[in-house]
Amino acid sequence: MIRVENIYKRFGDLVVLNGVSFEVPKGTTTVILGRSGIGKSVLLKCIVRLIEPDDGKIFIEGKNISELSLKELNDLRKDIGFLFQSAALYDSMSVRENLAFPLVRHTDLSDSEIEERVKETLRLVGLSEAIDKMPSELSGGMRKRIGLARSLILHPKIMLYDEPTTGLDPVTSKEIAKLIIDMQNKFKMTNIVVTHDMVVALSTADRILLLDNGNFIFDGTPDELIKSEIDMAKKFLSTSLD
Amino acid sequence: MKFVENIKYFFSVIGGLTDFTIRFFLEVFRPPYEISEIRKHMDELGVKTFSIVSVTGFIIGLVLGMQSQPVLARFGAEMFLPGMIALSVIRELGPALTALIFAGRVGSGIGAELGSMRVTEQIDAMEVSAVDPFRFLVVTRVIATTLMLPLLTIYVDFIAILGGYVAVIITQNMTFPYYIQLILDAIRFSDLIPGISKTFVFGFVVGIVGSYLGFNASKGTEGVGKASTTSVVISSLLILLIDSVLVRLTLIIFPD
Ligand SMILES: Nc1ncnc2c1ncn2[C@@H]1O[C@H](COP(=O)(O)OP(=O)(O)OP(=O)(O)O)[C@@H](O)[C@H]1O
Ligand SMILES: [Mg+2]
Numbered sequence: 019m020i021r022v023e024n025i026y027k028r029f030g031d032l033v034v035l036n037g038v039s040f041e042v043p044k045g046t047t048t049v050i051l052g053r054s055g056i057g058k059s060v061l062l063k064c065i066v067r068l069i070e071p072d073d074g075k076i077f078i079e080g081k082n083i084s085e086l087s088l089k090e091l092n093d094l095r096k097d098i099g100f101l102f103q104s105a106a107l108y109d110s111m112s113v114r115e116n117l118a119f120p121l122v123r124h125t126d127l128s129d130s131e132i133e134e135r136v137k138e139t140l141r142l143v144g145l146s147e148a149i150d151k152m153p154s155e156l157s158g159g160m161r162k163r164i165g166l167a168r169s170l171i172l173h174p175k176i177m178l179y180d181e182p183t184t185g186l187d188p189v190t191s192k193e194i195a196k197l198i199i200d201m202q203n204k205f206k207m208t209n210i211v212v213t214h215d216m217v218v219a220l221s222t223a224d225r226i227l228l229l230d231n232g233n234f235i236f237d238g239t240p241d242e243l244i245k246s247e248i249d250m251a252k253k254f255l256s257t258s259l260d
Numbered sequence: 261m262k263f264v265e266n267i268k269y270f271f272s273v274i275g276g277l278t279d280f281t282i283r284f285f286l287e288v289f290r291p292p293y294e295i296s297e298i299r300k301h302m303d304e305l306g307v308k309t310f311s312i313v314s315v316t317g318f319i320i321g322l323v324l325g326m327q328s329q330p331v332l333a334r335f336g337a338e339m340f341l342p343g344m345i346a347l348s349v350i351r352e353l354g355p356a357l358t359a360l361i362f363a364g365r366v367g368s369g370i371g372a373e374l375g376s377m378r379v380t381e382q383i384d385a386m387e388v389s390a391v392d393p394f395r396f397l398v399v400t401r402v403i404a405t406t407l408m409l410p411l412l413t414i415y416v417d418f419i420a421i422l423g424g425y426v427a428v429i430i431t432q433n434m435t436f437p438y439y440i441q442l443i444l445d446a447i448r449f450s451d452l453i454p455g456i457s458k459t460f461v462f463g464f465v466v467g468i469v470g471s472y473l474g475f476n477a478s479k480g481t482e483g484v485g486k487a488s489t490t491s492v493v494i495s496s497l498l499i500l501l502i503d504s505v506l507v508r509l510t511l512i513i514f515p516d
Binding site: 088096 | 373377381384385
């Protein structure tokens, strides 16, 4: 379970998060919508303590993450998968090495078990043939999917997706959405999905939050979003309709 | 004024470097040691600098020999030429020039590499996957540069002495064994130690400066370029500054 309490974050004069609170119950998916530059990535990064909020508390599995020692924080991070908006693949490593990296460091698996797990995870994202490629040889969409595979490889309990389908074609986007749901069913993960993609949002979400000007202006189920009279919600929905 | 700003920036970097250095020494003796990563970096550094230091080393020895020959000849002291070449190379030219080339090639490389890892969130990704990027990226690189520069310097010393021999035989008849004999007669043990030991310090400087600036690169491709070029400027400056202090110190510890 993830609980965010009253998070404030500003960069200089720019107030990005202005007292944001929400809770993601275990095994459910919360989607965060919001315009570009509104602070969605910043919010996700606060949750893994890549960015320190100015004020507020974040609890993961009941632990206040700002009170953890580095060792405790790292133990917690092993249970969290984070898909970066930019995929953030390690440039100097091949796809195989990128995926093996967390396994080599955090498991006792043998070389052949690691190879097996790498291949299995690549199959999951439909990119088995890319195993020997370098990140620079991949298209944007392929990078995204490799990044997804890397963040899933330790079978985390919590997955944070930062725009998992941006830059992908509609067919692949749907597959990714399906993958998010499959992984959810299979591993009972707790998910936060940041996205602009209404197909992903409506199909994966148990609950949708709409971030604007530092706070949530909508909080409800996908059905409630569709019926919502809030202007921004309508604008987001219209992108999926036309 | 630009100049004042540069001075301010230089001192802010020195401050940051001090923190980084302390952190390095806190981390370096703790396992796991990432030996394979260190070896990989050392290989890369060797490959990257081998040809340029070979050429430079040879030419330095050659030019030094050709320049000094007529001077010594004027005093009828041509027999001292081999010793003089070797002493200049081992005590100063070898270490300083190799370090400066190293700063240019390797310092800029580390700055750019870590800078682009910072800018493209690879360092963040590593942190989130519970691997300490400082240990994995910085400590391994600094160890590699610290160990590699002394090795390269010893190699450059040899090559430069070889270049010096070519200068000698242009004007004199001298066999190579005799040339080496004259050198061995001229140098003392106390000539070797300071020249080599200071290259550990220079290697450390190149590694830590490049890592620090890369690690703290600001967003955008501009940040990567800046990390790379600033690494060269700052590590070269520090090498020259530290060198002048160490030369003085050496003369106090090993008086002639
Ligand atoms: N490290 C930082 N320093 C200064 N400002 C920052 C930093 N990180 C983010 N910002 C600013 O915070 C705001 C929110 O950024 P964020 O990346 O969270 O947006 P986003 O909602 O994820 O947008 P997008 O959908 O385009 O990814 C932006 O205005 C950005 O410029
Ligand atoms: Mg974002």
